[in-house]
Amino acid sequence: MDWLGLQLFTELPDAGRTLIDCRHEPLLIVIAFAVATAGCFATLDMAERQSNSEHRTAQRQWRMLGACCLAGGIWAMHFISMLAFQAPIEMHYDVTLTGLSLVIALLAAWLAMTSLDRTQMRLHHYLQSALLIGLGIVLMHFVGMAALQTGAQQYYKTSLLLASTAIALLTSLAALLLARYFRNGSGTLHQAMKYGASLLMASGIVATHFTAMAGMTLVLPDTTALNLPSTDNSLQLGLTVALITLLISASSISAALSDKKLQSKEEDLRRYGVLLNQLDQARASLQQAAHYDALTNLVNRRGFNQLFAERMAQQSSDQTRLALMFLDIDHFKRINDSLGHDVGDELLKVIADHIKAATRSQDLVARLGGDEFCVVTSLHNRDEACHLAQRIMQRMKEPIELGGRRMVMTTSIGISIYPDDGQTAEELLKNADLALYQSKGSGRNSLHFFNSSLKNRATLALQLEEELRLALLEERGLCVHYQPIFDLRTGQVAKLEALVRWLHPLHGLIGPDKFIGIAEANGMIIDLDLWVLRHACQDLARLHQHGYAGLKITANCSAVTLGHENLPNEVEMALLEAGLAPGRLELEVTENALMGDIQQTVKLLKRIRNYGVGLSIDDFGTGYSSLAYLKRLPLDVLKIDRSFLQDVPAILKDRQIIQAIIAMAHTLHLEVVCEGVETVEQYEFLAENGCDYLQGYLLSRPVPMSELRPMLDQLERQAPAFTPCCDIALQGSPDLFADTLGYRAGASTARRGR
Template sequence: MEWLHIMLAEHPAGHFALAARHDPWLILLAYLVMCAGSFATLDIIERIGDAEQASARRRWKLLGACCLACSVWAMHYIGMLAFETSLEVHYDMFLTSVSLLIMLFAALGAMSFLGQGQPSNRHYTLAALCIASGVAIMHYTGMAAMRSRAVQLYDPTLVLGSVVVGLLAALLSMMMARHLRQGNVARPQLFKYSAALIMAAGIIATHYAGMHALTLVLPDGAAPQIVVTDNSLQLSLTIAVITLLISGSCISAALSDKKLQSKEQDLRRVNTLLSQLDQARVSLQQAAHYDALTNLVNRRGFNQIFAERLAERTQQGGMLGVMFLDIDHFKRINDSLGHDAGDQLLKAIAHLISAATRTQDVVARLGGDEFCILFNLNSAEEARGLAQRILNKVREPIDLAGRRMVMTTSIGISLYPTDGNTCDELLKHADLALYQSKGGGRNKANFFSDNLKTRATLELQLEEELRIALQEDHGLRLHYQPIYELASGKVSKLEALIRWQHPQHGLLSPDRFIGIAETNGLIADLDLWVLRRACQDLAQLSQHGFDELKVTVNCSALTLGRDELAREVEDALHNAGLPAWRLELEVTENALMANIHSTIELLRRIRHQGVSLSIDDFGTGYSSLAYLKRLPLDTLKIDRSFIQDVPHSRADNNIVQAIMVMAHTLHLKVITEGVETEEQYSFLRRLGCDAIQGYLLSRPVPLENLHAVLASLNHREERLTACCDTDRSASPDLFPDSPDCHASASTAQPGR
């Protein structure tokens, strides 16, 4: 620190100060060099703010520090060369190099603060302090590098003033850089020029304020030396050119980067525009090829995919399946709950269908409640399995408008190449198969076959002839199947089952024409005909001593939805002269649950007349126990599907037992249909079943053959008791807690 002590020492006695001047052209050159460096530095500060990657920011910070340090050092050195005195002056290379390094480190510190992602005012202030301190320290270190016979003396006040000037200039230039970086100026390029001029003026003012504080004194007796050669102009120009080249390169790099970034931004905007256009194209394609409600493929998209898949299969070989689906009784949802609820139901069913299919299958909504599935397959059984999965999935309960709905679907299937070779042909044949499923009772799947066209023609003919048979009361007949009461050992009821004696096709069972009647609006007339004829036949049986028998009449879901049913029941009983207790209406679970609230009210009106009510096929639908306890029922019939494997199936045994316990708890009598073996009879007897019905007792027979069947069944108790005891001793583990069996039946089992 000895040199600093000498610099700030007072003027010693016996010494005299040397006169000095500054070359104005070199001062101007130094100012121009500093202006170029300031402009380049501000440009680089702007690039640091615009750089998106951290690595790019690091490169720009390093370049900015070098540019600022070189320009400040060059300005200082040119300014020193502009200093003229009568003494020979040269410079210490080490201190000169140290001064450059000092400025470089100060510039690096300033750039590190300016290189933040979002620099605050504190960062700009710290950067200004780094620049001001770097300029001051570099200046006085460079001054200390001067070597001459004179002694350097500094005025402390002027030294402090130079530092203040540098600090104010740095603060002002950093504030201008902040506004420039934030884009808060109207004309940024002019603002940048102004900031560069102010920054250069402040730094060069710091330099000459420091020079003004300098006094060179010669010791007493030392004579000044006249400078013989002066190469300061040449050296100054060399330094200026080099520095200007550096600044120009930095400005050029910043400008190129700015243009490149602008092009990249333009490219990003173009890419954004292209992306938006692509999204618009996708949206248009979505609207053109996909259903807006369910987001499934629509008819147009399906036809396109179908044509592509078919062309692929034609070239490569293999099978292709087309499946038409139609939601059963969907119109009732729109009519009762409104179209909004119908739309929600369609979305739920579309989700269920998609969940049941495979990822490679194409599921489409063609319109309304019609769906279509296109799928690859290896065999017809694969298509059958897919159809069964869909049938089971669609039957899952759906919460809709505060109700728990159970829907079913009908399916038609056609296969390539066996059922057709074109899209139109395969779709038409799948539609025919769908019509067959709907005509056959719905909730099923059918494959197209060659006789479907013939069958469609035949069913149209049957529809016309059935209408005539109802109008003329010709050809329709009733068969009766006895219902055997286990407690009394006698037949207590007869179930009326319709048959059609067709002149060409012989005796037709209900499954052959009931679907035609439901599809074509004849089912209500058919049910009314059965009701009236059953009451008349029961009245005729009463004249032959069967005055304790009851008759059960099946009631379809469509008939159950008619308010006229209560009046029609009353009229049928009145015309036949029968009391109401001798009639029992039998309805299925699904018919009850189709419109439960109106159904309950209608059944209560019928029950109020004295007519008994029975629920048929229990266990095959989705009836709610909460509604079951509210229904005015007398009897519950267990479906034959639960009886086929008893008593050998433990699962079916448990199910039947659970149904009986539940029914008896609700004070309902239990009838089991489909009883065909003595083992089944014994099992049901032990469980406490109230009555049975099935081929073990009798097939359905016409009225003229019923007398003999009734007489035979009413005298079979002893034989059934013996057979039941034999079964119990052979399999005691099946019924460990069952009561003794006391029934009789013939050991002869009639065939189907």
């Protein structure tokens, strides 16, 4: 095919002379590559400025400049490479075709820059643009080659012609992708990557040209005379074109850098303005956040302290009083645990609205954190505070529809009065908190005013906490008492329950119901339970040495201790140190302690039971009483709480309950212990109904180790015809110390040892 004098897709003729002594000037090739690289780098800069310009006019200007840089780089590389071509024949260039090739290069470059202006580029956009640009480059090359006038005909090898076209297409696609990628970014790495991209694009353009040149063969017809080349000025012409092109590229890059710096400064100014506005908003937001709760929009703790101080200063001048009410939502934690914190937050919003609705507009309502609220109101007498608190409690009982559930919440309230109960916000809050603690200890959903006895109790509780920690650390003052458990089948004492006591230097012998709650609340209960366990095992070992080899020991295990992962190892160590067989020990756990993480509890209890230690469920019937859980637990003994036995045999229902528990336990292959046995009638009833063991004052009170052996000898002499110990009478006297700590009481009846 003859096109513009070029022989495309045509075989070499049989006639004619083939010019084989053709070569390229290396220096001009290097210059051509440098010109292409500079043009590509300038084009990437222009594409970046085009995409970052905000005005359409500026975008068009950068697009035009970028097209000139790209077209100039491609065309100059092509022209200089043609100048580098040397053949043993005279060569000159057709001006018209040379100019046409430049126009084609400009059109292809303009098309490339226009493609980059799209907001979104999909795959077919890239392919379509790459096809047009690549074909434009190929067309520019062959039009330029057609401008080469030598008198010889140019024949092109089809495979290299197609390869050149493919390289042009791939180079165009790569150029579009790279220019698109480098539109945004900054930093040294970004700049280095841009240099690499420029080299890659220039390599593709150079490869397109020289692949086509490699496929060209010059054939001089036989009828044409061979004209040798005259003066060669290709180097000077190539340097001139390169210099002009490089100046254009350098000027464009300089303009892009200047514009980038100017735009950066403008952006900095805008950012500073935005930052100032944001700082103003942040200052206002911080002021709001510093004094108001984000969830309920009530005053928070900081705002409350400030406003309350102002209220107190105002009330001091008016000689009137203030009431500070500390509110805590009853069992709120269960809402978060069961329905999630999102529902809990929504509930807090509703509760805040209820409290606001129950108070007056001049009252101060604050959320101090979690589910704790505070109300401050002016008053003339305490009855006004009481009425307001009752109004809040009544409003709180209104049903709340939330999370697909209908809930009724209650609140406990503690009240302190200014100036009677304190002169500062901190003191009044602390005293209101003590009153709140009394409300929660009284069954919740109630209100209490602060009084001096609450402070005395709190002081005494803190003192006992410190002294108990020291007593446990130094093992000073703590001791273990033992209460026998009687086997109704043999008439013998079969077990001893270990019960901790505290011989206080000031208050004398203190029962566990006075200090177990303190130990549980302050993280000492695990150490206390393990201390009792070790001492009980050692005491039982001594009893075995004195002939009481058939006895077992039972030790209590709190809910916290039951969650201690190292409990099985501690039990094993206590038995090894005392030299006892595992079957001699029985652990008592309360029913409520078992109902926590049931899977973990079963796993831990099985480890203990597999070691050979017996397990007993204490206070049965006073907790969850879940038979579904009971059948899964690896238990040996069920212990009936004394509360079921108090009115036996007088009350029919109590008798029926105990009969049902004994029958159920035996069905589950569990032995039954009934504690709190205090009358012969109770003993006879239990014996008639198949109870296995009994424990209580009818048999013996808890005694220290020093009195245990005489008591066991006495009980052994009375067996098998059991008669109550006549010299052991029920004793009970008012305990001032117990009254002082009554609000902290809450230990199990098993620990009280009746």
